[in-house]
Every structure is written in C-alpha cells, then in structure tokens.
Amino acid sequence: MGHIVSTELPPLTQEQTVLELSDFDEVVRLYRPRIFRFVMASLGDRDVAESLTQDCFLKAFNARHQFRGESSLSTWLTRIALNLVRDHLRSRRIRFWQKTRDTALDLVDISDWIPDTTVSAETAYLQRERVKEIWRAVDELSHQQRMVFILRFVEEMELSEIAEKTGMNASTVKSHLYRALRIVREQAGGQA
Amino acid sequence: MNKQIEKQSLEPSGELAAAISNFRSAVTHIADRETARPVPADWLAPARQRRRRAQHNMILAWACAALLCFAMLPLSVDSHPAPVHQAVVPVAVQAPESDSALLEQVDTNVSQSVPSPLAPLVELENWNATSNTTSSDASVSESALTQTERTNANH
Numbered sequence: 648m649g650h651i652v653s654t655e656l657p658p659l660t661q662e663q664t665v666l667e668l669s670d671f672d673e674v675v676r677l678y679r680p681r682i683f684r685f686v687m688a689s690l691g692d693r694d695v696a697e698s699l700t701q702d703c704f705l706k707a708f709n710a711r712h713q714f715r716g717e718s719s720l721s722t723w724l725t726r727i728a729l730n731l732v733r734d735h736l737r738s739r740r741i742r743f744w745q746k747t748r749d750t751a752l753d754l755v756d757i758s759d760w761i762p763d764t765t766v767s768a769e770t771a772y773l774q775r776e777r778v779k780e781i782w783r784a785v786d787e788l789s790h791q792q793r794m795v796f797i798l799r800f801v802e803e804m805e806l807s808e809i810a811e812k813t814g815m816n817a818s819t820v821k822s823h824l825y826r827a828l829r830i831v832r833e834q835a836g837g838q839a
Numbered sequence: 840m841n842k843q844i845e846k847q848s849l850e851p852s853g854e855l856a857a858a859i860s861n862f863r864s865a866v867t868h869i870a871d872r873e874t875a876r877p878v879p880a881d882w883l884a885p886a887r888q889r890r891r892r893a894q895h896n897m898i899l900a901w902a903c904a905a906l907l908c909f910a911m912l913p914l915s916v917d918s919h920p921a922p923v924h925q926a927v928v929p930v931a932v933q934a935p936e937s938d939s940a941l942l943e944q945v946d947t948n949v950s951q952s953v954p955s956p957l958a959p960l961v962e963l964e965n966w967n968a969t970s971n972t973t974s975s976d977a978s979v980s981e982s983a984l985t986q987t988e989r990t991n992a993n994h
Contacts, residue, residue: 675878684870693873701886708883760865777858778865785862801863806849824849832855 671711675704678721681802682728688797689732691786699731706731718811725802725812729794736790777835784834792827795820 682703687696706727707714714723760775785793791813798809806824810817851859 672878675882679878680870680874683874684866687870687873688866693869697873698885698889701883702889705883705886705890760868774858774861777854778861781858781862782865800859801866803863821849828849828851831859832851835855835858 671704671708674707674720678724679704681721682724685725685728685797685802686732688785688801689793690735691782695735699728699735702731703728722808722812725798726814729813732794733790780835781831784831787834788827788830791815792823792830795823796827796831799824 679700683696683700686699686703687693690696690699703724707724714720760778766774785796788796794813795809795815798804798812799806804812806817806820809815810820813820815823850856
C-alpha cells in the first residue's frame with residue numbers, strides 16, 4: 648500500500664476550523680467529494696450517496712453552532728456521515744421489500760474507469776475485473792467491517808484515527824480490519 | 840516479531856494490495872466525476888424537504904398510535920369482566936351436578952330396609968301412630984255426646 652498517495656487534508660487548528668465553518672459554502676466545496684466518496688463506497692449507490700451527503704451537510708449546517716472545534720471538521724463530518732450510513736442500513740433492513748439498489752453502481756461505472764493509460768488493454772481489463780471482485784467482496788462485509796475497511800483503504804486513515812471517528816477502541820478496529828481483509832482475500836480469489 | 844506479524848496481517852501485500860489500490864482509485868474517480876459539477880444554491884433543499892417529510896411522518900405515526908390506543912381503550916375495559924364470568928360459570932354448572940348426586944345418595948341410604956334387630960322398634964312406632972289416631976276419635980265422640988246431653992236438657 649506504499650504507492651497510494653494520501654489525499655488527507657492537512658489538519659486545521661481549532662480557530663481555523665471554526666472560521667472555516669462560518670463559510671459553509673467553502674466547507675461544502677472542500678469536503679463534499681470526500682463525504683460522497685465515503686458514502687458511495689459504503690453503500691455502492693450513487694443516488695443514496697448524494698442524498699446522504701446532502702443530509703450530512705444539512706445536519707452539520709443546523710448544528711454548526713454546537714461545533715466547538717474539539718475535533719477536526721473532517722472528523723466531525725465523517726462521524727455524521729457514519730451515523731447516516733448506519734441509520735440508512737438499518738432502515739433498509741426494515742424496508743426489506745423495497746428495492747433500493749436500482750441506482751447501485753453497475754459494471755459500466757467501473758468499466759468506465761481506466762486504471763492506467765500506460766498499461767495494455769489486457770492488463771487494464773484484468774485490473775477492472777479485480778476491482779469488481781474487491782467491490783463484491785466489500786459488499787459482503789458486515790457494516791462495521793466495511794466501515795473500517797473503507798476508512799482504512801479508501802480514506803487512508805490510521806487505525807487510531809478510525810478508532811476516534813467510529814468511537815471503537817483500537818483493538819476492536821484491528822479485529823474488524825483483520826476479519827475484513829481475510830474475507831476480501833478469500834472472496835477476491837484467495838490471492839496475495 | 841509479533842508486531843511485524845500483526846502489521847502484515849493488517850496490511851495487504853502483492854496483488855491484493857494492488858487490487859485494493861485500484862479499488863480506491865476507481866471509487867475516487869467515480870466520486871470526483873459525480874461531484875465535479877458546481878454545487879447549486881438550493882443544493883440542500885431536497886435534504887430539507889426529506890427532513891420535513893420525515894418529521895411529518897413521525898407526527899403522523901404518533902397520532903395514529905395515539906388514536907389506536909384510544910380506540911382500544913373501550914375494548915380493554917369491556918374485556919375485563921369476561922374472565923370473572925368464565926371463572927364463575929364452571930362452578931355454577933358443577934354445583935347442581937354434585938347436589939343431585941348427593942341427594943340421590945341420601946335417598947338410597949334412607950330407603951334402605953330396616954335391619955331385623957330393629958324390627959320391634961318399627962312395630963312400636965306403628966302402634967304409636969295407630970293409638971294416637973284412635974284416641975283422637977274417642978275424644979271426638981265424647982264431645983259429641985256432651986253436646987247431645989246439653990240439647991236434651993234444654994228441651
């Protein structure tokens with residue numbers, strides 16, 4: 648995983664965070680792609696991800712006066728998004744008869760993605776297939792395993808940061824990550 | 840050593856690491872494409888509508904629950920005496936049966952024939968009954984005689 652370039656925004660001081668929150672349009676512009684990515688990776692549904700991203704920023708906007716800057720803005724928004732994803736999964740389990748995966752990411756979306764222009768068409772095809780396998784494997788994970796997996800490998804957070812954002816202790820995070828990786832390794836062809 | 844093993848088990852390597860890395864770049868690519876459009880001014884309007892609708896639904900659900908409770912209240916009040924009835928009825932049904940059985944038993948006991956050692960007592964009882972009847976007849980004839988004598992004396 649050494650070749651992944653970190654996209655983590657530099658940490659803000661408390662004053663910067665509070666000032667930043669006063670310009671909410673800027674907050675939306677900065678954090679919307681990351682929140683959307685996290686929700687979409689968690690649920691695999693573009694429309695639901697867009698709705699939950701909106702809900703996340705609306706909640707943050709309504710509660711902006713309660714934000715004291717004790718944690719980073721990113722942590723705060725991620726926590727809101729985590730809760731929304733959890734609530735959505737819970738309600739989806741209740742509304743089991745309702746088809747909610749109409750807009751789920753289909754194979755075209757992933758086929759759209761070109762891994763690297765320098766590789767041959769055959770290699771690109773194989774890479775896409777591997778990505779689909781990972782996606783299917785992630786879909787099989789339990790809610791908590793998936794959260795930890797996505798926060799670690801998509802959002803590239805450290806284990807301590809994941810523990811802080813999810814409210815779990817470090818050993819629970821490790822155990823979820825270990826199980827998630829084992830399942831992904833098994834489901835994605837048992838390689839590596 | 841343990842830490843190294845732990846790190847290895849939590850950090851994918853080889854093809855899996857490459858696949859997870861590609862998974863991340865695919866997700867990022869899709870997310871960037873979806874959020875590339877500038878945010879419209881009323882971007883949060885659908886979220887507000889959903890929130891309002893959810894609040895209305897919540898109020899409606901509570902109102903329905905309250906109405907249902909009120910509707911169920913008379914039924915629950917009416918249903919209270921029912922167990923008492925059920926408790927009394929079997930006793931009332933059973934009582935005549937046991938009484939009649941008891942009476943039959945008494946009848947059979949009473950109607951039993953008198954044992955032979957007590958036969959003289961029965962005869963004595965019969966005799967008492969007949970003597971009472973004759974003495975009453977005699978008292979009636981005596982009063983009739985005295986009345987006849989009085990009428991004769993008057994004449």
